[in-house]
Amino acid sequence: MWDFESIYRAHVDSVYRYALSLVGSRALAEDVTSDTFLALIRHRDSVDEDRLPGWLFTVTKNKMLDHWRRKSTEQQYCQKWLEENPGTLNPPTMNIGLLEHKALKPVHRVCLTLRYVHGMTRPEIARQTGLSDTQVKGHLQYALEILRKELAKDSL
Amino acid sequence: MTGEPEQRWSDLEPYEMDFLEELGVSPGSVGCPPPELVRACNADVLPKNLKGSVQRHVEGCRVCQNLARDLGEVDAGLSSEEQLRIRGHIFDKVHRRGRSPSRRLFWALIPALAVAVVITLVIWTHFLPKNPDRKIVSAISTPNVAVAPATIFVLEKAQVEMPVPLVMRGASENRQAYIAGLVRALDRYQAGDYTEAIKRLEPLAQKYPRAAEVPFYLGVSLLFEGRDSEAAKNLERAETLATGWLAGASRWYLAIADIRSGRPEEAVVPLQGLCDAPGEYHARACAGLKELSSSNRSTAPR
Numbered sequence: 001m002w003d004f005e006s007i008y009r010a011h012v013d014s015v016y017r018y019a020l021s022l023v024g025s026r027a028l029a030e031d032v033t034s035d036t037f038l039a040l041i042r043h044r045d046s047v048d049e050d051r052l053p054g055w056l057f058t059v060t061k062n063k064m065l066d067h068w069r070r071k072s073t074e075q076q077y078c079q080k081w082l083e084e085n086p087g088t089l090n091p092p093t094m095n096i097g098l099l100e101h102k103a104l105k106p107v108h109r110v111c112l113t114l115r116y117v118h119g120m121t122r123p124e125i126a127r128q129t130g131l132s133d134t135q136v137k138g139h140l141q142y143a144l145e146i147l148r149k150e151l152a153k154d155s156l
Numbered sequence: 157m158t159g160e161p162e163q164r165w166s167d168l169e170p171y172e173m174d175f176l177e178e179l180g181v182s183p184g185s186v187g188c189p190p191p192e193l194v195r196a197c198n199a200d201v202l203p204k205n206l207k208g209s210v211q212r213h214v215e216g217c218r219v220c221q222n223l224a225r226d227l228g229e230v231d232a233g234l235s236s237e238e239q240l241r242i243r244g245h246i247f248d249k250v251h252r253r254g255r256s257p258s259r260r261l262f263w264a265l266i267p268a269l270a271v272a273v274v275i276t277l278v279i280w281t282h283f284l285p286k287n288p289d290r291k292i293v294s295a296i297s298t299p300n301v302a303v304a305p306a307t308i309f310v311l312e313k314a315q316v317e318m319p320v321p322l323v324m325r326g327a328s329e330n331r332q333a334y335i336a337g338l339v340r341a342l343d344r345y346q347a348g349d350y351t352e353a354i355k356r357l358e359p360l361a362q363k364y365p366r367a368a369e370v371p372f373y374l375g376v377s378l379l380f381e382g383r384d385s386e387a388a389k390n391l392e393r394a395e396t397l398a399t400g401w402l403a404g405a406s407r408w409y410l411a412i413a414d415i416r417s418g419r420p421e422e423a424v425v426p427l428q429g430l431c432d433a434p435g436e437y438h439a440r441a442c443a444g445l446k447e448l449s450s451s452n453r454s455t456a457p458r
Contacts, residue, residue, distance in 0.1 A: 005316040005346055012242065016234050022199040025192045030238055032244035041246075064201040098179070099219060106226035113223045116176070117188060121167050128191065129230050130238075144175050151178070 004044070008037060011053045018057055022064045026130055032067070035058045098147055108143035111136055189213060191227060194220045208447045244335045309412050314376045314405055316342050334364050342373060350377040361390070368397035372406050379413055388413035395426070404430060408437045411444065420448055 015036055019029035036059045040047060047055055099109055099117075107129075114120045114128060125136045170175070189195075189210050196202050197210040214220045234242075341356035357374040364370060375390035391413050395406040407426035413424040427448070431442030 009346075012239070013234050016238070016242070021195065021228060022201050023192050025195055028192065028244055031245065034242045037242075039404055061199075061201060064196065064199070065203075068196055069200055069203045070205065091193055099222065106229040109222060110226045110230050111298070113219060113226075114191070115172075117219055117223075118191065129227070130235065131230075140172070144172065148178075150173065 001132060004041065007040070007049070007052060011056055012037070014053060015056050015060055019060050019064065023067075024063065028067070032063050033061055035063055036105060039063075101150060103146045103150060104143055107131075108139055108146070111139040112143050115140060188217060188220050188223075191223055194224045195227065198224050239338060240336060243339045244332065247335045247339075248331075290314065308440060308447050311379055311412055311417050313348075313380075314373070314409060316373075331357075332359070334367060337363075338367075338369060341370075345373055345377055349359075351382045354381065355379045366397060368394050368399075368402055368406070370394075372398065372402055372409070375413065375436055376409055379409065379416070384413050384417035388417055388419075404433075404435045405436045410439065411441070415448075418453070424448065 010036075012033065016029055016033045019032040019036070020026060023029055023032070036056055039059050040056065099112055104112070110129060111125055111131075114125045120128065122133050122136045122140075125131070126133045129136070131139070188292060189197075192213055193202070193206070194211055194392050197207055197214060200207075202210060214224070337356070341353050341360060343352075344356060345353040354377045357370055357377065360367070360370045361374055371390040372394035375387045375394060378384070378387035378390060391406050391410040393411055395403060398406050400435060407430050411423035411426045412428075414420060414426075424445070427441045427445050430437045431445055
């Protein structure tokens with residue numbers, strides 16, 4: 001018997017991770033994941049279980065393409081950025097050398113970049129990364145501490 | 157994009173402001189596209205008009221390259237809250253889909269379906285031989301029936317039809333709380349922890365007396381716990397509330413509950429309903445009726 005629940009349980013995490021890798025926004029990845037499983041319900045009669053999870057990943061990618069195509073058509077999301085950045089590179093607000101400091105781990109770099117380059121608030125960073133607000137605050141404090149020490153060393 | 161500079165920098169803590177001042181960093185225009193755009197570009201899911209500009213930027217911007225790579229390493233898996241929200245979305249969307257154009261199409265097709273039913277009935281009554289089992293069924297509808305040693309009525313776990321189309325009426329009920337509660341209970345049901353599933357479903361049954369899924373899964377869980385009479389009551393309730401797949405499933409499990417609680421004669425009605433209509437339980441119900449009738453013949457006084 002076609003058992004949606006066991007299929008859902010087996011693949012929801014990988015579908016979600018794949019969606020997240022395509023979009024980088026957890027909220028959107030959530031939506032796309034649920035849409036993908038809805039598509040599976042709609043096509044339950046024609047989808048062979050042996051084709052899973054490949055079928056789910058293809059649907060996820062197509063849904064993401066649709067999403068960006070819609071966004072692009074609506075021209076609400078990206079047009080402003082395109083107008084302001086016609087192929088030019090504005091210098092980021094934070095020095096790239098600092099962000100690439102070897103003492104920083106990926107999670108520190110992510111928090112620093114989202115905070116000081118993209119100007120996100122801590123709750124926004126938490127939503128973007130799946131970390132808690134407290135974790136974000138801790139990573140930022142720790143990263144700034146590291147950088148401060150490194151800068152002090154350099155100035156000696 | 158990521159907000160105006162004033163808004164973007166308005167929630168900085170004093171220690172952050174001090175540090176940025178030390179570095180000589182001041183609020184300014186962000187030249188980088190939002191992170192989701194960068195990742196979408198890398199994953200090749202952007203339409204051409206966007207992709208060109210974003211790609212040009214990313215190729216020359218180490219900040220964006222690093223961020224896209226680092227985000228991939230930081231991404232946490234699904235949290236339980238996110239899991240719950242995804243299930244909730246699925247429930248919700250299926251429910252809304254049930255009320256929108258497809259349902260209107262269904263009503264528009266009713267006249268055509270009625271004609272098809274009439275034609276089928278005419279052919280059935282005039283050209284096909286009568287079903288011999290029907291006589292047997294009416295014969296076993298007497299109270300003089302022993303408990304059937306039924307073999308077709310093996311208790312199997314009912315699938316969780318995720319998402320179950322919700323049968324909730326009335327605006328006062330809190331849908332989100334209902335969905336969350338149901339998902340939590342079904343999680344235990346799926347895991348085979350029927351005692352805990354019952355514990356979680358019982359308050360839901362009190363709180364949402366018009367939701368069909370609750371008495372259904374409560375009934376099936378009670379069956380697995382051997383509480384057959386209570387199961388029958390819940391499944392009877394589910395049958396009156398449910399539509400579609402759930403209505404058929406409720407009838408089937410109600411028949412099992414009736415048989416297991418020593419009232420096989422009461423199982424005939426739900427079985428007959430299932431046997432008379434096409435559906436997932438049609439074949440099993442017809443076979444069940446046969447089994448009951450043969451059991452009746454073997455135990456009936458001669």
